[in-house]
């Protein structure tokens with residue numbers, strides 16, 4: 001895909017400082033050692049209830065090593081990555097000074113990694129916030145804004161504990177917008193897990209995660225936040241969950257509920273069109289729906305590394321199917337080289353100012 005830059009905007013790392021915390025914990029989220037001495041990451045709700053062999057997922061240094069991240073980038077032709085801490089971020093920690101200082105330390109770690117000579121200018125980052133305390137988060141936003149390679153913050157959907165439409169979060173959203181930072185909105189809990197039967201984590205990740213994003217963003221829109229803060233910039237994980245597909249239904253159901261509709265200046269789709277979307281959806285059908293709704297110039301390639309590694313072969317030298325599926329999906333978007341180059345990286349360079 002020509003000489004233009006390939007940028008991965010959805011790529012995680014469990015920083016060593018965060019790994020230490022996960023290893024020290026007796027409850028989810030935690031890292032445990034299995035009978036074979038293999039680290040297992042146990043982070044999703046209910047994962048601890050499974051039998052010990054199935055608990056969590058096996059992990060290696062691709063989850064915390066920046067050397068591995070750069071190798072992964074080289075293997076897949078990725079020039080630049082915007083790294084973020086993976087779920088569940090700080091959402092399980094108490095609102096104490098210690099947690100606030102932990103957030104500051106993690107953001108400083110991200111900055112150090114991005115500015116290191118090993119990174120060679122190829123890394124940027126989304127920082128992390130103690131969102132359960134909106135006021136501490138505002139203070140952290142001001143610090144993040146001073147870090148040269150940080151471009152925004154990754155955020156889950158719980159906010160201060162009551163969802164993202166909580167009025168208590170308005171000053172935080174305002175501070176993020178004022179600082180010119182982008183929110184990378186990412187699911188963790190899943191919606192509907194109780195309906196998914198006994199199929200491991202497959203349906204929670206495939207369906208529950210995108211439903212969580214769908215619900216959180218719909219509530220955010222209906223709260224009127226984008227009328228209040230028009231320059232609030234949000235990048236949605238997994239191509240916006242199911243929002244591109246359900247946008248018409250959202251518009252219609254809101255229009256038929258005047259008490260809800262009258263609180264908004266526009267139909268929900270108007271606001272959806274102003275958001276940004278990653279391309280982590282693995283099929284061109286879903287990606288085309290997203291392009292159709294918001295235009296190809298608001299969509300950015302991602303990998304979700306280090307999740308979804310190859311199940312066979314040496315993961316440090318074998319190309320990852322999960323990555324190739326997302327590249328194929330981009331190539332399946334009708335258009336020309338300019339459109340694909342935009343999604344693969346040029347949009348991210350422009351939108352996130354990665355020069």
Ligand code: URA
Pocket residue numbers: 012043044086087205304307
């Ligand atoms: N599983 C997770 O828990 N998080 C991701 O980002 C991807 C898969």
Ligand code: ZN
Pocket residue numbers: 010012186237304
């Ligand atoms: Zn992810």
